[in-house]
Amino acid sequence: IKLDVTTNTQHLEENIYNVALTFELNSEINDKKFFIMELTYAAVVSLNVPKEHIEPMLVVEVPRILFPFARSIVTNSLVDAGLPPFMINPIDFAALYQAKNSVKN
Numbered sequence: 001i002k003l004d005v006t007t008n009t010q011h012l013e014e015n016i017y018n019v020a021l022t023f024e025l026n027s028e029i030n031d032k033k034f035f036i037m038e039l040t041y042a043a044v045v046s047l048n049v050p051k052e053h054i055e056p057m058l059v060v061e062v063p064r065i066l067f068p069f070a071r072s073i074v075t076n077s078l079v080d081a082g083l084p085p086f087m088i089n090p091i092d093f094a095a096l097y098q099a100k101n102s103v104k105n
Contacts, residue, residue, distance in 0.1 A: 001086055002026045007093070009058040017054075018044050019062040021070050025086070035083065041070035060093045067091060 010018040020042040027034040071088045
């Protein structure tokens with residue numbers, strides 16, 4: 001199973017943001033598609049933090065909160081479809097954020 005996870009943020013209005021966590025799963029058996037699953041799990045959040053903390057909150061903390069719920073939906077959907085359960089390992093969003101920022105600098 002190939003898994004891609006992305007986060008997207010959108011500024012809606014003052015102190016209000018949309019944060020979306022997207023999972024894309026692709027499975028092949030003998031070079032034939034077995035299944036494709038896409039899930040976008042999102043939240044609208046209000047942040048009242050200093051400006052320098054907004055980006056870390058949006059790309060680390062909010063996805064960390066959303067992750068267990070999205071992972072549960074993926075696992076339950078696969079089982080409900082008669083497929084074997086696939087438990088997605090926890091993701092270290094802080095490490096991803098740090099790696100992204102080290103590439104920028």
